[in-house]
Amino acid sequence: MALLLYQQVFCWGFYAHQVINHQAVFSLPPSMMAFYKPNIDFLTIHAVDPDKRRYMVDAEGPRHFMDLNRYGSYPFDALPRNWDTAVEKYGEDSLRKHGIVPWWIHIMLARLTNSFRQKDYPRILRLSAELGHYIADAHVPLHTHSNYNGQLTGQNGIHGFWESRIPELLAESSFDYWTGKAVYIVSPSQFIWNTVLESSRAADSVLLFEKILTQQFGADQKYAYDQRNGITIRQYSSAFTIAYNNMLNGMVERRMRQSILAVASLWYTAWVNAGQPVLEAPGKIAFSAVDSTAFEALDRDWQKGKAVDRTCDN
Numbered sequence: 149m150a151l152l153l154y155q156q157v158f159c160w161g162f163y164a165h166q167v168i169n170h171q172a173v174f175s176l177p178p179s180m181m182a183f184y185k186p187n188i189d190f191l192t193i194h195a196v197d198p199d200k201r202r203y204m205v206d207a208e209g210p211r212h213f214m215d216l217n218r219y220g221s222y223p224f225d226a227l228p229r230n231w232d233t234a235v236e237k238y239g240e241d242s243l244r245k246h247g248i249v250p251w252w253i254h255i256m257l258a259r260l261t262n263s264f265r266q267k268d269y270p271r272i273l274r275l276s277a278e279l280g281h282y283i284a285d286a287h288v289p290l291h292t293h294s295n296y297n298g299q300l301t302g303q304n305g306i307h308g309f310w311e312s313r314i315p316e317l318l319a320e321s322s323f324d325y326w327t328g329k330a331v332y333i334v335s336p337s338q339f340i341w342n343t344v345l346e347s348s349r350a351a352d353s354v355l356l357f358e359k360i361l362t363q364q365f366g367a368d369q370k371y372a373y374d375q376r377n378g379i380t381i382r383q384y385s386s387a388f389t390i391a392y393n394n395m396l397n398g399m400v401e402r403r404m405r406q407s408i409l410a411v412a413s414l415w416y417t418a419w420v421n422a423g424q425p426v427l428e429a430p431g432k433i434a435f436s437a438v439d440s441t442a443f444e445a446l447d448r449d450w451q452k453g454k455a456v457d458r459t460c461d462n
């Protein structure tokens with residue numbers, strides 16, 4: 149019987165990404181909800197497409213993170229917030245290597261705004277689902293730090309522990325997802341940068357508290373063994389997970405809630421900036437044969453890719 153270290157493969161975990169997109173729909177104003185709600189299954193399922201694409205598209209990885217600690221100390225003033233100025237200073241290759249999530253969110257937001265203007269309903273849904281993914285990633289502290297999986301400090305696995313194990317164990321029984329109504333964001337750029345800065349402020353505690361608890365628990369209490377699909381896996385024990393969540397004072401739930409509100413608010417902002425078009429498309433949107441083939445190909449390549457690559461690299 150194979151003995152494997154349980155390691156979550158995807159960022160925020162598929163579970164949390166899907167919850168975030170799903171819940172965001174309920175924060176929309178009625179005029180948008182009438183269009184989004186019949187398509188909520190699509191928005192939920194396709195919340196994870198950007199992570200699936202990481203297996204086949206090299207350019208995809210950097211869109212999910214930014215190692216802010218590469219740029220000095222908080223608030224990282226050395227890093228120009230403007231893309232062109234940042235490229236002049238650091239070069240495009242270096243910027244991409246250390247992650248571009250705030251700039252990528254900006255691009256996706258512009259694309260979504262355009263698709264609202266054109267009333268291109270399938271595209272609105274696809275871009276909404278994917279924008280939701282990147283916004284959620286920007287809320288994860290370890291997506292803003294080069295020690296993203298504790299690999300520099302002997303804490304390997306902490307990435308999936310924070311963003312997958314905690315929500316999967318605790319969300320259904322104790323997380324509250326009602327976040328109130330979407331709000332119009334006057335300066336999306338400032339909002340997005342503030343989001344990654346907040347995440348980076350929390351990264352030190354995420355790493356430090358795990359280290360403190362590891363010393364208290366010891367390896368035999370820290371991990372537990374479980375059966376999944378006929379193999380034994382090692383994962384963080386429930387007691388360790390609950391203790392860590394308490395020590396973080398509910399940070400994971402808080403960041404999930406902030407993600408939900410941010411996703412709904414940026415969807416709403418794109419719609420307002422497009423001139424609040426009436427979304428008269430009735431019910432569930434049908435995708436073209438080309439789109440459907442692309443979704444199937446993405447899924448097939450992901451299934452193939454995950455068999456060989458089981459790391460979550462940021």
Ligand SMILES: [Zn+2]
Pocket residue numbers: 159160198199212281285
């Ligand atoms: Zn991601």
